[in-house]
Amino acid sequence: MSVAENIRDDEDDRGFKSGIPDKVLHIDDVHKSFAGLHALSDVDLDVRKGETHAIIGPNGAGKSTLLNVCVGRLKPDRGAVIFDGDTLTGKSPHEINQLGVARVFQTPEVFLDLTVLENVMVPALSKRDGHFKLNPFKSFAGEKAIRQEAIDVIHSVGLHAQLNAPATSMSRGDKRRLELAMGLIQHPKLLLLDEPTAGMARHDTNATIDLLKKIKEGGMTKVIIEHDMHVVFSLADRISVLAGGRIIAQGTPDQIKNDPRVKEAYLGEEQV
Amino acid sequence: MLSTFTRNDWLLLIGFAIIILVLPWALQPIGAAYPDLLQKIAIFGIFAIGFNILFGLTGYLSFGHAAFIGIGSYVSVWSFKLLTMNVLPAVILSVGMAAVFAFLIGYVSLRRSGIYFSILTLAFAQMSYNLAYSVLTPITNGETGLQVRAIRDSAAVSLRDGDVRLIDQAMGIQEIGVPITNFFGMKMSGYPGFYFCAVLLIICFFIAMCITKSNFGMMLKAIKSNQNRLNYTGIHTRPYLISAFVISGMYAGLAGSLLAVTDPIAGAERMQWTASGEVVLMTILGGAGTLVGPVLGAGLIKYAEQKVSSWNEGILHQAFSGLPDGLQNFFVEFFSFFVGEGWHLTLGFLFMVIVIFLPGGLMEGARRIASIFRKQRTDKADEANAVGQPAE
Ligand SMILES: Nc1ncnc2c1ncn2[C@@H]1O[C@H](COP(=O)(O)OP(=O)(O)O)[C@@H](O)[C@H]1O
Ligand SMILES: [Mg+2]
Numbered sequence: 001m002s003v004a005e006n007i008r009d010d011e012d013d014r015g016f017k018s019g020i021p022d023k024v025l026h027i028d029d030v031h032k033s034f035a036g037l038h039a040l041s042d043v044d045l046d047v048r049k050g051e052t053h054a055i056i057g058p059n060g061a062g063k064s065t066l067l068n069v070c071v072g073r074l075k076p077d078r079g080a081v082i083f084d085g086d087t088l089t090g091k092s093p094h095e096i097n098q099l100g101v102a103r104v105f106q107t108p109e110v111f112l113d114l115t116v117l118e119n120v121m122v123p124a125l126s127k128r129d130g131h132f133k134l135n136p137f138k139s140f141a142g143e144k145a146i147r148q149e150a151i152d153v154i155h156s157v158g159l160h161a162q163l164n165a166p167a168t169s170m171s172r173g174d175k176r177r178l179e180l181a182m183g184l185i186q187h188p189k190l191l192l193l194d195e196p197t198a199g200m201a202r203h204d205t206n207a208t209i210d211l212l213k214k215i216k217e218g219g220m221t222k223v224i225i226e227h228d229m230h231v232v233f234s235l236a237d238r239i240s241v242l243a244g245g246r247i248i249a250q251g252t253p254d255q256i257k258n259d260p261r262v263k264e265a266y267l268g269e270e271q272v
Numbered sequence: 273m274l275s276t277f278t279r280n281d282w283l284l285l286i287g288f289a290i291i292i293l294v295l296p297w298a299l300q301p302i303g304a305a306y307p308d309l310l311q312k313i314a315i316f317g318i319f320a321i322g323f324n325i326l327f328g329l330t331g332y333l334s335f336g337h338a339a340f341i342g343i344g345s346y347v348s349v350w351s352f353k354l355l356t357m358n359v360l361p362a363v364i365l366s367v368g369m370a371a372v373f374a375f376l377i378g379y380v381s382l383r384r385s386g387i388y389f390s391i392l393t394l395a396f397a398q399m400s401y402n403l404a405y406s407v408l409t410p411i412t413n414g415e416t417g418l419q420v421r422a423i424r425d426s427a428a429v430s431l432r433d434g435d436v437r438l439i440d441q442a443m444g445i446q447e448i449g450v451p452i453t454n455f456f457g458m459k460m461s462g463y464p465g466f467y468f469c470a471v472l473l474i475i476c477f478f479i480a481m482c483i484t485k486s487n488f489g490m491m492l493k494a495i496k497s498n499q500n501r502l503n504y505t506g507i508h509t510r511p512y513l514i515s516a517f518v519i520s521g522m523y524a525g526l527a528g529s530l531l532a533v534t535d536p537i538a539g540a541e542r543m544q545w546t547a548s549g550e551v552v553l554m555t556i557l558g559g560a561g562t563l564v565g566p567v568l569g570a571g572l573i574k575y576a577e578q579k580v581s582s583w584n585e586g587i588l589h590q591a592f593s594g595l596p597d598g599l600q601n602f603f604v605e606f607f608s609f610f611v612g613e614g615w616h617l618t619l620g621f622l623f624m625v626i627v628i629f630l631p632g633g634l635m636e637g638a639r640r641i642a643s644i645f646r647k648q649r650t651d652k653a654d655e656a657n658a659v660g661q662p663a664e
Pocket of ligand 1: 034037039057058060061062063064065066211
């Protein structure tokens with residue numbers, strides 16, 4: 001089963017027939033401060049089913065903090081995060097993942113002692129078997145299928161040459177791609193990507209864009225934090241701009257490009 | 273699960289089994305081929321393999337595993353006293369009881385990680401040790417230790433001084449003299465005792481291999497590698513850790529049981545923190561996280577313990593007899609700190625050397641040596657190629 005096929009299957013049961021786009025993720029009035037520093041204030045954000053939603057903003061704007069609140073790493077001081085009808089706030093990270101939210105970390109957090117294949121097998125098994133499974137007598141056929149699927153995903157991010165290499169020996173860029181593969185193998189309903197191309201060479205960045213575009217065709221909902229405007233404008237359906245912990249603008253790429261507040265807060269300094 | 277075994281894995285298992293089974297001959301040249309020591313090597317090999325499932329795979333360092341040794345021993349002796357001198361029920365009950373206790377202790381201790389986990393396990397083990405000496409003396413017989421006795425004549429005799437052995441009595445088994453543990457009639461002392469332990473060691477090794485190769489084992493390794501990340505991958509790490517803790521507790525319970533099988537007496541000193549520390553040493557000395565390492569470490573430490581602690585000044589004088597008198601006396605004085613009663617000093621010293629120079633243990637040392645040889649061989653092969661193929 002390929003990544004794309006599986007996502008199409010999901011799409012049919014709650015499609016866009018009504019004409020009103022479903023909200024998959026609803027961030028409701030979230031506040032978070034660190035010792036007096038307001039990292040997030042009054043953040044309201046809706047992510048629609050199937051869209052690629054980019055969050056942009058200068059360094060320290062609170063983008064990663066927002067994702068941390070979504071995946072249960074941080075508890076918001078106020079407000080709630082609702083995903084597909086479930087309140088995520090207060091749930092533990094593994095529960096949130098089991099609901100179908102996967103995250104690709106900004107600084108790669110792969111399992112350094114495991115091989116590339118094992119790194120991808122772990123999230124694959126978590127998706128298949130749930131949060132805990134003692135598996136003394138697993139059937140060979142089932143194992144083979146899931147292993148093959150992991151190999152396919154590794155192929156799709158271009159790491160097949162290092163399939164059985166330990167992750168610790170990989171370059172930083174490759175670790176990022178491995179992170180991506182670990183997210184993709186789970187076919188999440190919502191994939192949160194924190195600067196997936198940061199630190200990548202142009203060539204690798206383009207490859208990643210192509211890969212993400214392909215998944216987009218599959219219909220997976222994605223939230224992507226990105227610094228690289230080239231990436232943002234080639235992928236995003238809608239963009240939210242975060243500055244100083246507040247959402248200062250929201251809209252389509254064209255709207256954002258021409259928004260004077262955004263230019264002032266962000267685009268100006270980046271020279272896009 | 274077995275499907276993931278490669279040919280090399282099967283070779284390893286078979287090789288391991290053969291080596292263990294021929295130990296009584298193989299260890300003759302170094303004077304270690306007597307049943308008592310061989311039994312200890314096999315038993316502590318089991319203990320270390322189990323300990324390594326927790327420590328080697330997940331990185332959680334328990335300092336209280338001797339508690340399960342103690343539990344295994346007491347349960348076994350009680351099984352001998354109450355049920356039968358056949359070791360089978362004793363072994364099964366011990367492993368089961370160790371599992372129950374491991375679950376309780378693990379459930380609480382695994383609320384914390386790192387040093388706090390270690391300290392919690394240490395506290396539990398010391399508690400068990402103290403309880404065995406105080407409140408629980410009716411069960412443990414305190415300092416004297418729990419022993420197998422002849423079947424009592426009347427219910428007036430306390431269970432400590434007279435056994436009942438319900439199953440043996442029901443089956444009409446006659447006892448003459450001191451009751452002896454047996455496996456369906458086969459006496460469990462001497463070499464048969466060793467082979468009983470050895471077969472269990474091989475089975476335990478096989479199970480540990482299966483665990484290491486399984487998806488479950490992979491999750492345990494992922495916990496060691498990056499537990500935090502695992503949570504964001506949808507894995508609840510606590511049940512995995514508790515399972516690993518229970519499994520390693522069961523191994524320890526089995527080891528404790530076998531100590532009682534080969535010598536049917538149980539004392540609280542088996543639960544002391546030094547015993548918990550010893551298995552840590554064995555595992556690290558051999559190589560934590562490797563399959564063979566812990567057994568190697570256990571064998572080495574048990575062998576050295578028997579040898580070094582039996583040496584005395586007389587032997588040292590012999591060893592240094594070639595030296596002039598003054599020097600000889602100096603060396604004998606110096607080394608006498610390290611032998612006999614001072615064996616633990618040697619052990620500590622050895623441990624320091626290993627941790628500082630070879631943190632991966634003896635298995636890492638073996639790997640390094642092997643890689644040097646391999647490199648030499650490929651260098652030679654390269655040279656041969658260079659000669660064989662003219663430059664372009
Ligand atoms: N765990 C934390 N403790 C204290 N301050 C934090 C923590 N995480 C983030 N911050 C602060 O919150 C602000 C937003 O950080 P972050 O969300 O990482 O920004 P971004 O990802 O947009 O660059 C920064 O000023 C950062 O220093
Ligand atoms: Mg960030």
